[in-house]
Amino acid sequence: MWSWMTMGLVIITCMFCFISVAQMEMKKPSAKVWLVLTCCSIAAAVWVLLNTPSIKMQEYAYQPRPPNIILKELKPQPVQEDLPEQVPAGEPEEILEPAEVEKKAMVVVNNLNIRDTADINAPVLETTVYGQIMTVLEDPIDADWARIKTETGLTGWVVKRYLRFLPEE
Numbered sequence: 047m048w049s050w051m052t053m054g055l056v057i058i059t060c061m062f063c064f065i066s067v068a069q070m071e072m073k074k075p076s077a078k079v080w081l082v083l084t085c086c087s088i089a090a091a092v093w094v095l096l097n098t099p100s101i102k103m104q105e106y107a108y109q110p111r112p113p114n115i116i117l118k119e120l121k122p123q124p125v126q127e128d129l130p131e132q133v134p135a136g137e138p139e140e141i142l143e144p145a146e147v148e149k150k151a152m153v154v155v156n157n158l159n160i161r162d163t164a165d166i167n168a169p170v171l172e173t174t175v176y177g178q179i180m181t182v183l184e185d186p187i188d189a190d191w192a193r194i195k196t197e198t199g200l201t202g203w204v205v206k207r208y209l210r211f212l213p214e215e
């Protein structure tokens with residue numbers, strides 16, 4: 047593109063120069079106008095030549111590098127088949143609920159907005175970066191949003207398609 051612009055300006059400059067010389071030879075009053083046009087076209091050609099970008103342009107990588115995350119492989123533990131202790135009569139049994147396993151997810155885009163509510167127009171509380179691990183508090187199956195908690199304790203909503211859910215530990 048720059049080479050075409052330079053060639054065009056050189057051709058126009060040569061044409062203006064030829065016309066201005068011809069006008070000056072014929073001693074016409076319009077020769078001054080052609081001389082000014084010639085000078086302006088020379089200045090434009092010099093400006094283009096001086097501001098042409100270099101051939102060696104720096105390459106930019108827009109793809110982020112994946113973080114070095116080492117996932118542990120869990121080995122199954124042998125199950126002990128002990129009989130439960132007998133609770134003496136008269137004492138109520140405690141019912142223990144299984145502890146919920148925290149779901150973890152990793153951000154897979156360069157910048158991910160954490161919003162106040164599950165709405166694209168909701169205010170942005172914070173922006174996370176690629177590779178950040180966060181805890182998933184709510185993950186509705188039929189929704190595009192997940193409620194998360196960051197390592198700093200901030201809770202908010204993010205779009206699920208920008209997360210990669212990690213295997214449960």
